[in-house]
Amino acid sequence: MTPLERLEERLSAYLDGELTAAERSAVEAELEASAEVRETLGDLRLVRSALATLDDVRAPRSFALAAPPARVPAGGSLVLMRRLELFVRAGAAGAALLFVVAVVHEPTSLATGGVADDAVLAFEATAPGPEALRAADPAGLSVAPAFEPGTATTESVQPAMAPAPANGAPLPAPSSGGGAGEGGVMGVAGADGGLGGGTDGTMPADGQPKGDAVPAGADTFATAASPVDDGPGTIHVRETSHGVGGAAPALATLAVLLGLLSVLLSLRHREEHS
Amino acid sequence: MTIPRPAPTEADAAIEAWVQRARGGDLTAFNQLVLRYQDPVYGLTLRMLGAPQAAEDATQEAFIRAWQRLETFRGGSFKSWLFTIAANQARDELRRRGRRPTTSLSGNNDDDDLPDIDPPDNDATPLEQVEQAELRGALEAALRTLPDDWREIVVLSDIHGMDYREISDATGLALGTVKSRLSRARGRLREVIRSSRELHEAAERLGDRR
Known part of the structure; x- marks a missing residue:
């Protein structure tokens, strides 16, 4: 700090009445002795008074609230609620991914690879931000060998058509209807809250879309539904009883349930801010 | 040493009454507070963020949070409490932008960023x-x-x-x-x-x- 900066700091605090009695006396002695110090004080006083005239900014519109947003319960559990939502979304996305891997697994099939890649793409786009979600990705893929042919029988009836979803509509957003926007906001909002830390601002800005993320719930429904869709480009699942084959429906059910829970949380959140 | 705080005025009493009613769930009372403070809150966020739209968003969010967290207001200056929320909101926005301080004196400002200020009267x-x-x-x-x-x-x-x-x-x-x-x-x-x-x-x- 230069001598001038030190002088300005003393004089600035003097102007604000933020000095102790002893410090104030010392500054007054300096003022008495030096014209330069007096000039500096005069300048700082002018800055302060000129800035005080800049308080006349007018709000461009009314910010009155149309409806009361939900209050934060004691203990700040709104943040915990966001974390829960994030967890549910991660679970839904992971379950959906595992389901897809279990259903379409066929290592030598180009078609299967295409669908699996698509699922991963959709998954990544679905759950932006949190590393926890990304971490689930390789974990999901690493499960694949457990579903080797023979342990579960799945079959792509129309393998040639399978890549279609990847080229056509990689993200299942359109099928998710009105819930997509809200879910997307929530997904981002949750991540935001988790990273915000340190200030009052750990809560995300709700109700303001910040990205084009697709909600895990929508993804879950779309991917879970595709194996039973008879349309072209989809995959038919033929279940043959035993082994890990039973895991696919269970995963689908889990994914759907978690997806539903996720959507319910989103709706509840939307009500809070409507 | 600090300057002694001024004695409470009638306006302070009105604000205190609005705060109490708003705490009880009275949105109309809260909106009185919004109207009372929206100019300075917007002015603060505008100067911190430098962009009118971002300042509007931060201002709106600040009032939403203020409503949500009225229970945490422990008395004292409501304006200071509100400004704390608004400043946090604007600071978070700056952090999100990853914007670093502009220390250059050359300036690089669009006219759109200029606050809408009336000349002194x-x-x-x-x-x-x-x-x-x-x-x-x-x-x-x-x-x-x-x-x-x-x-x-x-x-x-x-x-x-x-x-x-x-x-x-x-x-x-x-x-x-x-x-x-x-x-x-x-x-x-x-x-x-x-x-x-x-x-x-x-x-x-x-x-x-x-």
Whole structure:
């Protein structure tokens, strides 16, 4: 700090009445002795008074609230609620991914690879931000060998058509209807809250879309539904009883349930801010 | 040493009553507070963020949070409490942008970013008004060149009248940091004042020679 900066700091605090009695006396002695110090004080006083005239900014519109947003319960559990939502979304996305891997697994099939890649793409786009979600990705893929042919029988009836979803509509957003926007906001909002830390601002800005993320719930429904869709480009699942084959429906059910829970949380959140 | 706080006024009593009613769930009372403070809150976020749309968003979000967290208001200055929320909101936005302080004095500002400010209305002569308007313009421009964390402090202090303790509470900074940043910011703005004054003195000398 230069001598001038030190002088300005003393004089600035003097102007604000933020000095102790002893410090104030010392500054007054300096003022008495030096014209330069007096000039500096005069300048700082002018800055302060000129800035005080800049308080006349007018709000461009009314910010009155149309409806009361939900209050934060004691203990700040709104943040915990966001974390829960994030967890549910991660679970839904992971379950959906595992389901897809279990259903379409066929290592030598180009078609299967295409669908699996698509699922991963959709998954990544679905759950932006949190590393926890990304971490689930390789974990999901690493499960694949457990579903080797023979342990579960799945079959792509129309393998040639399978890549279609990847080229056509990689993200299942359109099928998710009105819930997509809200879910997307929530997904981002949750991540935001988790990273915000340190200030009052750990809560995300709700109700303001910040990205084009697709909600895990929508993804879950779309991917879970595709194996039973008879349309072209989809995959038919033929279940043959035993082994890990039973895991696919269970995963689908889990994914759907978690997806539903996720959507319910989103709706509840939307009500809070409507 | 701090300046003693002024005694509560009728306006303070009205604000306190609105706060109490709002705490009880009365949105109309809360909206009275919104209308009372939306200009300074918007002014604060505008100066911190430099962009009208971002300032609107931050202002709206600040009032939503204020409603949600009224239970955490423990009395004292409602304005300071509200400004704390608004400043946090604006700071989070700055952090999201990853925007770093603009320390250059060259400035790089679009006209769109200029606050919509009425000229001063006082008894000054036309020449003085021109000088004041020029000074205001120069100060506004200089404010925008300050580092974000200096600008926040000087805006809270000199434009919105918060004392060191209130600023410390609002920003989470130590009193010493508030004091030094405020001084550095004022020092930088002082250069602007000096330049402006030297410009006018030069103009006057030129006028005298004619």
